[in-house]
Amino acid sequence: MVNQFRYEIPTAIEFGNGVINDLAKHVKNLNGTKVLIVGDPGVVQAGVVDKLTKPLEDNGIPYVTFSEIEPDPAIQSVEKGLQLADEEGCDLVVGVGGGSSLDTAKAIGLMLTNSGHIRDYVGINMVPNQAAPVIAVPTTAGTGSELTIWSVLSDKEVKVKVSVGSIYNMPTLALCDPELTTSLPPHITAATGMDALTHALESYVNKATQPISEGLSVQAMKMISKNLRLAVVQGENKEARYQMLLASLIAAMAFNTTRLGLSHALALPLGAHFKIPHGVVNAILLPEVMQFNIIGNVKKFAEIATIFGENTIGLTTREAAEKAVTAIRQLKKDVGIAQTLSDYGVREEHLDMIAEEAMLSGNVAVNPVKPTLEDLKNICRAAMYPVAKEVVTN
Ligand code: NAD
Numbered sequence: 001m002v003n004q005f006r007y008e009i010p011t012a013i014e015f016g017n018g019v020i021n022d023l024a025k026h027v028k029n030l031n032g033t034k035v036l037i038v039g040d041p042g043v044v045q046a047g048v049v050d051k052l053t054k055p056l057e058d059n060g061i062p063y064v065t066f067s068e069i070e071p072d073p074a075i076q077s078v079e080k081g082l083q084l085a086d087e088e089g090c091d092l093v094v095g096v097g098g099g100s101s102l103d104t105a106k107a108i109g110l111m112l113t114n115s116g117h118i119r120d121y122v123g124i125n126m127v128p129n130q131a132a133p134v135i136a137v138p139t140t141a142g143t144g145s146e147l148t149i150w151s152v153l154s155d156k157e158v159k160v161k162v163s164v165g166s167i168y169n170m171p172t173l174a175l176c177d178p179e180l181t182t183s184l185p186p187h188i189t190a191a192t193g194m195d196a197l198t199h200a201l202e203s204y205v206n207k208a209t210q211p212i213s214e215g216l217s218v219q220a221m222k223m224i225s226k227n228l229r230l231a232v233v234q235g236e237n238k239e240a241r242y243q244m245l246l247a248s249l250i251a252a253m254a255f256n257t258t259r260l261g262l263s264h265a266l267a268l269p270l271g272a273h274f275k276i277p278h279g280v281v282n283a284i285l286l287p288e289v290m291q292f293n294i295i296g297n298v299k300k301f302a303e304i305a306t307i308f309g310e311n312t313i314g315l316t317t318r319e320a321a322e323k324a325v326t327a328i329r330q331l332k333k334d335v336g337i338a339q340t341l342s343d344y345g346v347r348e349e350h351l352d353m354i355a356e357e358a359m360l361s362g363n364v365a366v367n368p369v370k371p372t373l374e375d376l377k378n379i380c381r382a383a384m385y386p387v388a389k390e391v392v393t394n
Helices: 019-029 041-045 050-058 075-088 099-111 186-205 211-233 238-255 262-274 278-296 298-307 317-334 348-359 373-384
Strands: 012-015 035-038 063-066 092-097 134-138 150-155 160-165 173-176
Touching: 012 019, 012 238, 019 050, 019 092, 019 134, 019 173, 035 050, 035 075, 035 099, 041 092, 050 063, 063 075, 075 099, 075 150, 092 099, 099 134, 099 150, 134 238, 160 262, 173 238, 186 211, 186 238, 186 262, 186 278, 186 298, 186 317, 211 238, 211 298, 211 317, 262 278, 262 348, 262 373, 278 298, 278 317, 278 373, 298 317, 348 373
Parallel strands: 012 173, 035 063, 035 092, 092 134, 134 173
Antiparallel strands: 150 160
């Protein structure tokens, strides 16, 4: 745990079923005169975008929709969206969707008030000016992008995922309506829920954790432990959806100031080169990363086992810690994530490149165990062929 730390969340949060109906009121409060709505084809098709345009139309607020965002959004989408916002005179951005849409919306908001190119701001604390007002409406319960400092963008030409991290990149308002997540299909519910879990867990055991983030991580893990399976198998279960959206938001409040760990360090190159959905790659890696990290924080892994319902009575702390890995393997299996890295084309000859690129991530420095390149390759190897190690029940 760190000694000195700063904790700051400038984003206001409106949370609850039906809060989306107040969108027009929030736009007016933020002095928005024309709105750029940023989403993707999936949320348009699911009818989610209509739930935003209706309150705007009812209140005579003009808007234009940019709904071309693709998974692992491209830097070029930020350029296109910015051009549209400039042409149409938009002064407020509403992002609606998963992390891909929200990250793009945030980056467009940032570029409305900062000169140059979004590439100029890759890294942490590189941005000079506060973004234009951004309202983030999450429709997956996973990334927590609605209140993080990060926009994760893809430079598709060179196959690299880069991150812009700045307090000025945090949305003005996170408008979180759990009912918008009920249209999520089970496989996306599962993957995004595992992403939220990875956020809470990696933040909890890492070296930058502090009492505020620890409390948030524990709360998020408890909620995910109780609700992720239900949200996957009963998509219409309002209570499970409510709890999962809240859990992903709370997990984001935890990791926003602590960063994460090796799952996320490896997820960037694996996502960029092999197009593995972000939540899926985290779910594949997490048990293997936990196994590697146990000796860096045995006590906390033992606590995680208890949070996930493992019986640790009579076990040594180390034995209890191992049970945390068993619990997460079981959860991953229960929510239907059976893929391995090799299913996505990852082969032995790719591991040098993946490990070298992962080592550049800021998430490595805070990981509880300092890895070598060979360690990172071994984690990937374990995630390529993990079936023999599964000890979970059917
Ligand atoms: P996503 O945004 O790519 O969405 C996945 C799919 O779900 C899309 O096809 C989308 O149309 C669909 N979808 C979303 N909401 C839906 C709904 N309610 N009904 C039906 N379909 C719906 O996936 P994601 O996992 O939310 O975001 C991943 C991206 O976020 C990655 O680029 C990742 O790197 C980034 N990320 C950002 C942060 C951050 O702090 N900014 C944190 C973690 C991940």
